[in-house]
Amino acid sequence: MKTYRTHLMLCAGTACVSNNSFKIKEALEKEIKKHGLQDEILVVMTGCNGFCAVGPIMVVKPDGIFYQNLTEEDIPYLVEEHFLKGRPVQKLMYFPPKEKEVIPKMMDIGFFAHQTLIALKNRGLIDPEKIDEYIARDGYKALAKALTSMTPEQVIREIKDSGLRGRGGAGFPTGLKWEFCRKSPGDEKYIICNADEGDPGAFMDRSIIESDPHLVLEGMIIGAYGIGANQGYVYIRNEYPLAMKRLEIAINQAREYGLFGENIFESGFNFDIMIRKGAGAFVCGEETALIASIEGKPPEPRQRPPFPAQSGVWGKPTNINNVETWATVPTIILRGYEWFSAIGTEKSKGTKVFSLVGKINNTGLVEVPMGITLREIIYDIGGGIPGGKKFKAVQTGGPSGGCIPADLIDLPVDYEQLTRVGSIMGSGGMIVMDEDTCVVDIARYFIKFTNDESCGKCTSCREGSEALLEILNKICNGEGEEGDLILLEELGKAIKDASLCGLGQTLPNPVLSTLKYFRDEYEAHIKDKKCPAGVCKALIQYSVDKEKCTGCLLCVKSCPQNAISGKKKEPQTIDQDKCIKCNMCYEVCKFNAILKG
């Protein structure tokens, strides 16, 4: 095999691709060739690096230098300076806010330094479209261990002892789930990888598949061996074309290498995988709905029991796990349950991937041990809130979760603690909100989402979400009444009690948790007819700060309604009758001269 002096690990996750990382690759290769370095330097397109905020990203190996926000124009200079003359380019390195000096090495950046990688262990290190690179990183070694030296019972035992719990949301012990399915009578069994990542604000599943598809496949084969299944499905969202493509490539390569098909590793075990595409329905993430969708039926959840472990796809015992759960399995088998269960808290073992997004400096994907505090995630890894704004709340668990207020920032993050404060772990979305976010509006947003996505089977969910939305709309429009909050609470509890599947049972959570921690903000909307965060259009007015306005006319030009007028170099005025509150002037103003309130 050919060896190179330096590897350039260029990120090719969705975010970086849309920032032109493929054009940068071309430019890099062109420049490298120009300087005659093509035998010494290799450009590798890796999966998502995780630090999406500063993409496109390139890591120089082996020195570990981290370059960010690359553009095509930077490349000639970069190649000449760093790879020819040996002088790393400072201006392209990570510059932490509030600091004076750049951080050249990746592992010194707070975002990476505080993470523990299991499910994301190969991110940014391998080309996801090449199976050999995965194998070189101990890939399929766990599978070989399981198939050649362990019985299916031992595999299940190992997972059970590790304390691994489902990473899709509810946190059911994975080993126990496998055991149920194994013990269900029947020769024909199925396993499913749930890659229908519907939670808005969560993208770890997409990222895992894009950066390391073989890890998921390996986990699935091990699981299938333990359970005794011979056919697997990956149910993947329609909105993830890149992940789908990489998964297809990975499956084909693995099949060529004899990792799928009959008699894998001469163990007599047969297994194969098929991909099923979703078509944009959030409820398909619910396991019984997902099964119906795989069968081609309209995806409506059904009553359990029978559980999928007894009667799933085509009425056969079926085991469903989330992408991240499958991706954790190989490492547990390889390193043993003791190693895994030493990480985390008493009841929540191992690590969890969170997508740290919203009003935060270091947006991206982070994998941290269970039990880490929110403060560490938001400040040490996330780098705090941008623009010097105040941290207000963090929303976890997507539409089923809740808002955790700023005074609970030292809360250790695990399944139990999050449930205790009225939220859930969910698939791991972590949306940070600052003082400019209105919690009533956020609650309304989630209810609108679940109202759209409710399949309509249960009256409580279908009509209940509609009624919740109506009340919240009323409050946001300044028409809220005294008894509305009590009504919201009562209705929320009724919906929880009377719905069939997880969607309905958890949909009032965003309302109930914000009511619990931010009741004063609701009351401000109802009693004072004010939106403290300046979000709800009906309750705010735009005006010009006469002192700050320089009369640059930028807002005048951008206003779609021609509602702003005034002379050049003099303070402007806004015609309230014409203003549609589109926020355009606020966005374009460079002097913070537009006031909301």
Place this chain on the structure above:
Amino acid sequence: MEKIKKQRENIMNNKSDIMNQKKVGAAMVVGGGIGGMQAALDLAESGIKVYLVETKPCIGGVMSQLDKTFPTNDCAMCTMAPRLVEIGRHKDIEIITLADVEDIRGQPGNFTVTLKKGARYIDEEKCTGCGLCVDNCPVRNIIYIEPEKEEVKLSTENLEKTTEIIKEYKDKKVSVVSLLQDINAVYNYLPENILRYISQELDIPLSLIYRTATFYKAFSLKPRGRYLINVCVGTTCYVKGASMIISALGRELGVRTGETTEDMNFTLETVACLGCCGLAPVMMIGENIHGKLTQAKIPKIIGKYREHIKLNKEVIYAKNKD
């Protein structure tokens, strides 16, 4: 309101009368569904004579037509049967079926109800309910002849395309979702005549196709523009102002969410999450992702696509001509 007030007063005035009057130890339950049956039983058990009135020829109501009941999936007949038997046997319950309430007079404690009983044309005393007459009734046994279905025909071009798509699905367990995805890939929406055609060719009920097509967001029954604009309204994009991006796009294109521009170039839609939260707010035009949007950027981006459309006149997606 006035009326109710007056009534109330009247009742209060008559209260003493009512108290003095002798109450009748009987009750009437109107409606013989599961609720009425249970009410009748409860009343009868507490020692009151019950008249159970039902407009249909027999009691049982809707529940007797169900297999399972929502949401517990309990067997409907298991809930009903014991009650039916009990009511039939109870000495204090008198069932009056095929009857409508005509008039109610009197006050609480002492009502007089007039019922209109429909004719059964049989001697109820002698009938054993053997059901033989039902089986042999010539009026009931009219044979239903299904109207002949009109055959769906497609133009040659569409026929070729559709045959190509359904080739794989013939004689197999069909997954309607993947079938519709394939049609969508060709036409960019689901044309009605094509759906009718596949329903006929593959023998899938049109209702199932319609149900699936309207359930998933990826499908549309209306023609969509050349470029599908999907604005991400995931939580991150939302807190970073996705709704303003949508209104900016709406102003630029002159359409609302879910609509297509008149020149058939753009369709504006929203998507739950594109998973590019690092670039929020984000939208996807065709397969291109545009991130870190501001309202000011929108006209520029759309402008680029418009230029592109001017340069390449050929239509990317085949339009359905039928």
